[in-house]
Amino acid sequence: MVSVALLAQQIVNGLLFGGQLALIAVGLTLIWGVARVLNFGHGAMFMVGGFVGFFTLGATGSLVAAVVAAGLVVFALGYVTEVVLIRPLRDREEFGIPSMVVTLGLAFFLENAFIVWIGSQRQSFPRFTDVIWNVAGITLSAQRVLIFIISLVALGLLFVVISRTELGLAIRAVSQDHDTALLMGVRPNRVYAITFGISAALAGLAGVLLAPLFAVYPSVGWYPFLLSFVVVMVGGLGSVRGTLLAAMGLAVVRSISIIWVSSQMAMVILFTIMIVVLVAYPDGIGGYLE
Amino acid sequence: MTVLETLRSGIARTGDRLVEDARSRNGVVFAVLALLALLAPQLVGGYTLDLLTQLIIAILVVTSWIFIAGYFGMFSFAHAALYGIGAYATALLAGQAGVHPVLAVLLGGVVAGIFAIPIALPVLRLSGAYVGMATLAFAEIVYRLTIHFRELTGGPTGYTGFPSLFGGNRLALYYFVFVLVVVLLVVQYGLLVNRFGLVARAIREAPDAARMLGNNVPRYKLVGFVVGSAIAGVAGGLQIYTVLIISPPMIEVNRMIEFMAMGIIGGLRTIGGGIFGAVIVFGLNEGLRDLGELRLVIWGAMLIVVTIYFPNGLADSSLDPRDRLRELFERE
Numbered sequence: 001m002v003s004v005a006l007l008a009q010q011i012v013n014g015l016l017f018g019g020q021l022a023l024i025a026v027g028l029t030l031i032w033g034v035a036r037v038l039n040f041g042h043g044a045m046f047m048v049g050g051f052v053g054f055f056t057l058g059a060t061g062s063l064v065a066a067v068v069a070a071g072l073v074v075f076a077l078g079y080v081t082e083v084v085l086i087r088p089l090r091d092r093e094e095f096g097i098p099s100m101v102v103t104l105g106l107a108f109f110l111e112n113a114f115i116v117w118i119g120s121q122r123q124s125f126p127r128f129t130d131v132i133w134n135v136a137g138i139t140l141s142a143q144r145v146l147i148f149i150i151s152l153v154a155l156g157l158l159f160v161v162i163s164r165t166e167l168g169l170a171i172r173a174v175s176q177d178h179d180t181a182l183l184m185g186v187r188p189n190r191v192y193a194i195t196f197g198i199s200a201a202l203a204g205l206a207g208v209l210l211a212p213l214f215a216v217y218p219s220v221g222w223y224p225f226l227l228s229f230v231v232v233m234v235g236g237l238g239s240v241r242g243t244l245l246a247a248m249g250l251a252v253v254r255s256i257s258i259i260w261v262s263s264q265m266a267m268v269i270l271f272t273i274m275i276v277v278l279v280a281y282p283d284g285i286g287g288y289l290e
Numbered sequence: 291m292t293v294l295e296t297l298r299s300g301i302a303r304t305g306d307r308l309v310e311d312a313r314s315r316n317g318v319v320f321a322v323l324a325l326l327a328l329l330a331p332q333l334v335g336g337y338t339l340d341l342l343t344q345l346i347i348a349i350l351v352v353t354s355w356i357f358i359a360g361y362f363g364m365f366s367f368a369h370a371a372l373y374g375i376g377a378y379a380t381a382l383l384a385g386q387a388g389v390h391p392v393l394a395v396l397l398g399g400v401v402a403g404i405f406a407i408p409i410a411l412p413v414l415r416l417s418g419a420y421v422g423m424a425t426l427a428f429a430e431i432v433y434r435l436t437i438h439f440r441e442l443t444g445g446p447t448g449y450t451g452f453p454s455l456f457g458g459n460r461l462a463l464y465y466f467v468f469v470l471v472v473v474l475l476v477v478q479y480g481l482l483v484n485r486f487g488l489v490a491r492a493i494r495e496a497p498d499a500a501r502m503l504g505n506n507v508p509r510y511k512l513v514g515f516v517v518g519s520a521i522a523g524v525a526g527g528l529q530i531y532t533v534l535i536i537s538p539p540m541i542e543v544n545r546m547i548e549f550m551a552m553g554i555i556g557g558l559r560t561i562g563g564g565i566f567g568a569v570i571v572f573g574l575n576e577g578l579r580d581l582g583e584l585r586l587v588i589w590g591a592m593l594i595v596v597t598i599y600f601p602n603g604l605a606d607s608s609l610d611p612r613d614r615l616r617e618l619f620e621r622e
């Protein structure tokens with residue numbers, strides 16, 4: 001039987017995981033809302049972030065340097081991806097599918113390039129801290145709480161950038177009306193590239209933050225990508241608030257389903273929820289892509 | 291118009307003028323290819339013949355995906371999953387229910403076609419990239435369920451308890467696959483060059499116009515999805531007899547990406563493009579096996595380059611009028 005304590009534990013675990021998931025999913029929803037790209041390479045960006053952090057940590061011994069390096073390198077990767085892979089497709093009549101295919105190709109390319117370069121085995125990443133708290137019968141790992149807090153801070157910073165800065169204004173303008181933004185002196189191409197960079201940087205940051213839990217290996221990005229993919233569809237494409245809520249909600253659903261059924265069946269439940277939402281609101285969710 | 295565009299459209303126009311001439315030549319090209327495939331067991335044997343069998347099966351998967359994704363514009367990620375459903379159904383029918391292996395292959399196609407209906411119904415309301423997302427979700431569900439129901443499917447390690455086809459005679463298997471694939475290619479071709487194919491292309495290019503002309507668009511899409519999926523199911527059933535195991539990696543997303551890469555690299559607009567792409571990617575995978583994952587890096591890069599610079603695939607007649615591989619089955 002599932003006890004109340006176990007249920008409470010799983011809800012807490014779910015909420016903590018939800019924060020991490022939000023960090024990945026918000027990047028995905030951001031690039032969708034602004035540039036109308038479903039980035040299948042998002043998981044690969046997560047993976048690259050993990051590896052950059054891993055190597056930086058090995059070279060410098062500093063966790064802070066690892067996190068910063070992961071964010072910066074993956075920002076550059078996202079920027080270049082937009083310029084080299086997405087921009088040439090932008091004039092196409094049907095933009096959704098080719099942009100999906102090139103990012104899928106990129107994910108496949110990066111994953112296998114890392115396998116060729118490093119091998120497919122898991123590299124374990126040192127834990128940030130080993131402290132475990134016990135609050136009212138619920139076990140809390142300080143590391144998960146720390147990751148949760150860093151994720152929320154990063155998302156808070158993103159909100160500030162989008163709502164308070166000139167760049168954020170430009171991003172919002174381009175996402176609403178590309179042509180009018182151009183007339184107002186915004187350079188949409190630059191905004192797309194920077195937004196792609198920010199989106200990728202969030203994935204890269206998540207990659208290094210979650211490295212102690214997920215380890216680091218070339219195909220590590222698929223599972224977080226699939227989860228954030230579901231979150232983004234359920235939360236509403238392009239809606240950052242919806243994505244945050246969906247990340248929390250679905251992470252709790254996932255934690256609870258894992259104790260009731262298996263982790264495979266938890267994914268089945270999540271994907272079923274996604275299909276139901278997608279079919280019930282075919283216009284409500286999107287409106288961005290088509 | 292840039293110089294390059296002028297040049298390309300000029301080549302394309304020249305190409306169009308050659309179509310009449312090329313059509314007869316394509317018949318010859320196709321006949322030669324078919325004759326070569328027919329005589330192949332005289333030329334090669336053993337492992338190479340097995341690879342040829344698998345290539346022919348891959349051609350069937352890719353063309354049936356193009357049937358859905360290329361002609362109807364329904365960019366399905368569920369194709370490898372339906373191929374897998376056909377494969378599991380065939381294995382279980384032959385292994386557990388004692389159905390004759392040949393019949394099991396055909397029934398596997400029927401089962402895949404039946405499973406395609408609940409997948410297609412919600413997807414019919416969606417368009418563009420949304421079709422991709424919903425079908426990806428279905429594909430993941432199928433993949434997870436095959437791992438979860440281990441009593442039925444053998445779980446992550448797979449299922450091997452089915453009899454081999456023709457007592458493991460490779461030559462007989464090759465000819466069986468060859469004949470069945472040719473028949474199914476002719477079926478697809480026959481559908482696509484007739485009214486059905488015209489409506490499919492109309493739905494792809496202008497769904498609203500297709501509806502206004504009195505076509506029942508959802509029904510056409512449903513039939514197209516089910517037929518393409520059933521054919522993939524047959525291919526899945528054939529595939530298990532070449533490797534003698536069915537396991538989850540056969541249907542995971544990576545396989546889907548491989549089939550997609552074949553279609554996109556060859557070209558989604560024609561059945562011939564699918565054959566061309568399957569030969570290229572399959573050939574690359576097998577020919578460069580010594581390179582390990584590097585060959586996957588190569589075709590990952592090809593997928594990107596072709597999508598950006600060759601929107602109609604490498605077998606695009608407007609690129610080279612002499613290269614009429616894509617016209618193999620085309621009659622517009």
